Amino acid sequence: KHSRPNHHPYKSGTTPRQNPPSSQGLSTRRELYERDFPVYKQPVEVGCFSLDSERRFFNDSRQMRYYVEPDRNPNFDLRDGYKDRFIKRDDRVKEKLDHILRWILANRSKLSSRVTTASPRALDVDIVTWRGHLTKLLTSPYETREGWLLAVTRFRGTLYISEVETEAARRDRENREERHEEMMYWGYKFEQYTCADNAHSVPDPGGVVNTNEAFCTVVQTRLADHRLLFSGEVDCRDKDPNAPAPPACYIELKTSAEICTPKQRSNFHRFKLLKWWAQSFLPGVPRVVAGFRDHEGVVVTVDTFPISKMSHLIKNEHNCWKPTVCMNFCCDFLSFVKRIAAEDNPSVVYLFSWEPHRDVTYSVHRDSQYSFLPHWYVEEMTS
Ligand code: A3P
Ligand code: MG
Ligand code: MG
Numbered sequence: 001k002h003s004r005p006n007h008h009p010y011k012s013g014t015t016p017r018q019n020p021p022s023s024q025g026l027s028t029r030r031e032l033y034e035r036d037f038p039v040y041k042q043p044v045e046v047g048c049f050s051l052d053s054e055r056r057f058f059n060d061s062r063q064m065r066y067y068v069e070p071d072r073n074p075n076f077d078l079r080d081g082y083k084d085r086f087i088k089r090d091d092r093v094k095e096k097l098d099h100i101l102r103w104i105l106a107n108r109s110k111l112s113s114r115v116t117t118a119s120p121r122a123l124d125v126d127i128v129t130w131r132g133h134l135t136k137l138l139t140s141p142y143e144t145r146e147g148w149l150l151a152v153t154r155f156r157g158t159l160y161i162s163e164v165e166t167e168a169a170r171r172d173r174e175n176r177e178e179r180h181e182e183m184m185y186w187g188y189k190f191e192q193y194t195c196a197d198n199a200h201s202v203p204d205p206g207g208v209v210n211t212n213e214a215f216c217t218v219v220q221t222r223l224a225d226h227r228l229l230f231s232g233e234v235d236c237r238d239k240d241p242n243a244p245a246p247p248a249c250y251i252e253l254k255t256s257a258e259i260c261t262p263k264q265r266s267n268f269h270r271f272k273l274l275k276w277w278a279q280s281f282l283p284g285v286p287r288v289v290a291g292f293r294d295h296e297g298v299v300v301t302v303d304t305f306p307i308s309k310m311s312h313l314i315k316n317e318h319n320c321w322k323p324t325v326c327m328n329f330c331c332d333f334l335s336f337v338k339r340i341a342a343e344d345n346p347s348v349v350y351l352f353s354w355e356p357h358r359d360v361t362y363s364v365h366r367d368s369q370y371s372f373l374p375h376w377y378v379e380e381m382t383s
Pocket of ligand 3: 235252
């Protein structure tokens, strides 16, 4: 039997503490964040939404998919259909927080209890963002390659956090090699082999893969004294009608290169599991189902990784990542943001910027290209 981890998920740690940020910015050095696991409340699903094949928003679960367990010896050709049955989302279009804001407007009554003249329809949350932005924060203390830019606006007491593409990320996107483009398709193709459209049907590997389609959960939780509302894309759910309620019935699907050597196993633990853990721990998705592929892009084995066991799996790795470092850095970053982003104004953006081996710094922008709260949202929330 496993010993009890000292960072028991979704339960309280002890006294919250904080690193004093230097006058310049906030450090991402790991040693500064090795303290007790912060309070992270069990995430609660407060709603969901769907994006259809043309990226249109629906305030419902129409794009939910159902996991169908593959045979013991799968033989999924992930390259099939790349040329002729693939519709790729246009990643030049930046949607910012728009879909989440649409969901908020459609579900305002669930979120605002303080309807007073002083603060009409203020939200009862401190932070609104995408799960993916929080994932980047969690992994920053271990990230050595990619920096990030996060735009923050305070509006009616709530902080909205929306990513801005870095110059380096734009260059990478525009100069992606054909092999890399194709490999990005593989993950979606694996989803098609393992997911059905409803609980009683089977996957259709002959269909079109359209990456515009998405099902997103919206969860509420608290990290120390930060009340969070965020949304994240969910790949599928357990099709058993007796499965636990969302998000506990959700399953994250991943593909990864087959592991053949101890070095590959170590790299998988040190780098891949960190990303997988961070992404699913945040919304309370309990497991990852991984398809391991050979060099020809054929999935040869499928394994389940419970999120709660990932930190045990990595214990033997030297100098490995720690969940508590990830969560404490995220917590301190949010405190830093609360302190800096003081002016409540929908057209002011505080731009937080980070590059590996540097501190987080920020700049302030008024009525700039960085403003991201749409007029339709500001007006509806003000009137
Ligand atoms: P894999 O992660 O299995 O390769 P997600 O796993 O988050 O549901 O994303 C589905 C797929 O989208 C990924 O499958 C991958 O193919 C692609 N993808 C997601 N994020 C990506 C990124 N930052 N760069 C490249 N591909 C990405
Ligand atoms: Mg996904
Ligand atoms: Mg996935």
